[in-house]
Amino acid sequence: MDVSDLRREYMLAGLDERHLPPEPIAQFRAWLAEAVAADPLDPTAMTLATADAAGRPSARVLLLKGYDERGFVFFTNYGSRKARELAANAHAAMVFHWPAFDRQVRIEGVVEKTSRAESAAYFATRPLPSQLSAWASRQSEPAGGRAELEAAQAQAGERFAGGEVPVPDFWGGAGRRRLDRRAVAALKARAARPRTSRERTPRPMSASPRLPVAVVGSCIMDFCVSVPRLPRLGENVIASGLRVAHGGKGANQAVALARLGAAPRLIASVGDDDFGRSFRTMLRDEGVGVDLVGTSTVPTGIGVPMILGGGENAIVVALGAAMSLRPEAVGAARREIAAASALLLQLEVPLDSAITAMAIARGAGVEVFLNAAPIVEGAEAACRAADVLVVNETEAEALAGGGIGDGVESALRASADLHRLGPPVVVVTLGERGAVWSAGAGLGTARGAVWSGGVRRCETERGGFVPGFRVAAVDPTGAGDAFCAGLVWSRIHGVAWRPAVELANACGALAATAVGAMTALPDRAAAEALVASGERWSAAGR
Numbered sequence: 122m123d124v125s126d127l128r129r130e131y132m133l134a135g136l137d138e139r140h141l142p143p144e145p146i147a148q149f150r151a152w153l154a155e156a157v158a159a160d161p162l163d164p165t166a167m168t169l170a171t172a173d174a175a176g177r178p179s180a181r182v183l184l185l186k187g188y189d190e191r192g193f194v195f196f197t198n199y200g201s202r203k204a205r206e207l208a209a210n211a212h213a214a215m216v217f218h219w220p221a222f223d224r225q226v227r228i229e230g231v232v233e234k235t236s237r238a239e240s241a242a243y244f245a246t247r248p249l250p251s252q253l254s255a256w257a258s259r260q261s262e263p264a265g266g267r268a269e270l271e272a273a274q275a276q277a278g279e280r281f282a283g284g285e286v287p288v289p290d291f292w293g294g295a296g297r298r299r300l301d302r303r304a305v306a307a308l309k310a311r312a313a314r315p316r317t318s319r320e321r322t323p324r325p326m327s328a329s330p331r332l333p334v335a336v337v338g339s340c341i342m343d344f345c346v347s348v349p350r351l352p353r354l355g356e357n358v359i360a361s362g363l364r365v366a367h368g369g370k371g372a373n374q375a376v377a378l379a380r381l382g383a384a385p386r387l388i389a390s391v392g393d394d395d396f397g398r399s400f401r402t403m404l405r406d407e408g409v410g411v412d413l414v415g416t417s418t419v420p421t422g423i424g425v426p427m428i429l430g431g432g433e434n435a436i437v438v439a440l441g442a443a444m445s446l447r448p449e450a451v452g453a454a455r456r457e458i459a460a461a462s463a464l465l466l467q468l469e470v471p472l473d474s475a476i477t478a479m480a481i482a483r484g485a486g487v488e489v490f491l492n493a494a495p496i497v498e499g500a501e502a503a504c505r506a507a508d509v510l511v512v513n514e515t516e517a518e519a520l521a522g523g524g525i526g527d528g529v530e531s532a533l534r535a536s537a538d539l540h541r542l543g544p545p546v547v548v549v550t551l552g553e554r555g556a557v558w559s560a561g562a563g564l565g566t567a568r569g570a571v572w573s574g575g576v577r578r579c580e581t582e583r584g585g586f587v588p589g590f591r592v593a594a595v596d597p598t599g600a601g602d603a604f605c606a607g608l609v610w611s612r613i614h615g616v617a618w619r620p621a622v623e624l625a626n627a628c629g630a631l632a633a634t635a636v637g638a639m640t641a642l643p644d645r646a647a648a649e650a651l652v653a654s655g656e657r658w659s660a661a662g663r
């Protein structure tokens with residue numbers, strides 16, 4: 122075989138600098154998401170080239186474990202050849218190759234160790250066997266054979282039996298590539314230049330693949346009843362209508378994302394019962410990935426939304442199997458979370474599972490959207506790990522620790538106040554009035570840009586009120602879920618905050634136009650049509 126005969130035409134879209142976002146990391150994020158969607162086989166694999174003190178190069182393939190505007194992170198044993206070479210010569214190069222798109226991204230710069238805390242945080246998310254093998258192996262040194270390695274691993278297993286496995290001193294820490302100005306320029310200028318003599322036109326946006334979103338949450342079967350009023354203690358109120366529908370914030374948000382055109386994957390737990398099976402079928406039919414939906418011995422959760430005339434409701438929920446989602450099950454989904462464009466979660470799952478998912482996402486540079494609903498004990502701890510916090514007024518009040526007052530101005534103040542819990546961006550939804558958003562004051566960067574979730578976007582606005590849409594609302598159940606999906610969809614597609622909240626408002630409003638959470642979850646065309654021509658709420662027009 123003559124290898125020089127093996128060639129093909131590089132026909133895919135070319136790269137035009139005018140179409141690149143100002144921040145190269147945003148381009149990288151979008152391309153990585155496309156690569157993940159197109160080919161699930163090691164899309165985060167990259168070649169890392171280092172050189173020893175004498176300039177002799179070596180290269181190997183590693184998996185990327187995180188990235189943000191500061192750089193690209195991988196983990197290694199500090200005794201490995203690459204770590205020793207980097208200690209002697211911190212300059213290195215990294216290449217990602219995504220043949221499905223005729224793309225490569227080259228990054229060059231200086232590598233430094235991450236903090237001990239960062240290494241430990243990542244180490245804690247690794248599966249137990251990987252943790253033990255980190256203790257057992259001295260990477261790149263001739264091992265005494267498989268048997269010796271297995272014995273060392275078993276020894277490590279005994280040493281840490283029953284407890285947490287700490288990060289070894291000689292392991293991890295990570296190489297963080299600091300993107301200096303030159304490296305940024307290199308990424309921008311050199312990314313994805315396929316070799317071909319042909320002129321090619323960039324691919325239109327509409328052809329963009331469905332971006333993956335990890336959703337951690339609940340599946341609840343809703344028994345929606347229409348009632349003239351809420352029952353008093355000891356009273357029976359006869360409902361005028363009964364409708365059984367799939368619901369639960371996790372399932373609602375995942376379906377809402379799928380209808381908007383994303384590729385959500387739900388990490389959840391359902392019962393070994395008809396409801397659980399029905400959820401799997403429904404989710405699959407809607408285009409939601411269900412391979413990470415586990416089965417519990419506890420029955421699938423149920424809810425009773427009581428719908429009052431005038432579009433208001435009150436809900437009783439028994440979470441059932443949703444509370445069986447263990448942190449271990451979330452940990453088993455680390456690969457899928459790390460590869461997602463965003464993580465979206467609510468608090469109808471055990472708090473420690475939610476926090477595990479958030480730690481994995483943050484470690485991988487995945488933006489975390491927390492819809493802190495319902496407010497459960499310890500919800501503040503979850504807020505700390507969120508990049509974007511979305512709450513309604515009741516939840517905002519609970520998190521703020523007291524009355525936030527009524528009206529848009531008070532909601533704006535509350536959203537700004539909630540930054541103290543940790544999230545750089547806070548969104549408070551206000552029912553038919555719309556929503557307010559706030560990007561923390563500490564986030565200001567050059568030229569007033571707002572920095573969120575590791576991607577710096579050129580936005581000069583730091584927050585504000587975005588009025589909702591006037592619709593014939595009949596049941597607001599699921600409006601908040603549709604809102605969250607609209608917000609996430611917009612943000613992973615690089616939409617600025619105000620229009621993102623606007624599209625989210627449109628999704629929420631449309632969801633309120635039919636009884637049941639999922640019935641009226643809109644697709645993107647319907648939401649965009651409402652944004653284009655819908656009537657906005659105004660205090661005067663009430």
Ligand code: ADP
Nearest residue numbers: 513550551552553555594600601604626629630
């Ligand atoms: P939740 O459902 O979580 O309590 P909200 O009631 O605040 O949250 O609703 C979420 C979003 O849905 C609102 O910000 C708004 O955009 C939209 N929405 C809700 N109810 C209505 C309504 N009656 N008319 C128009 N939009 C609505």
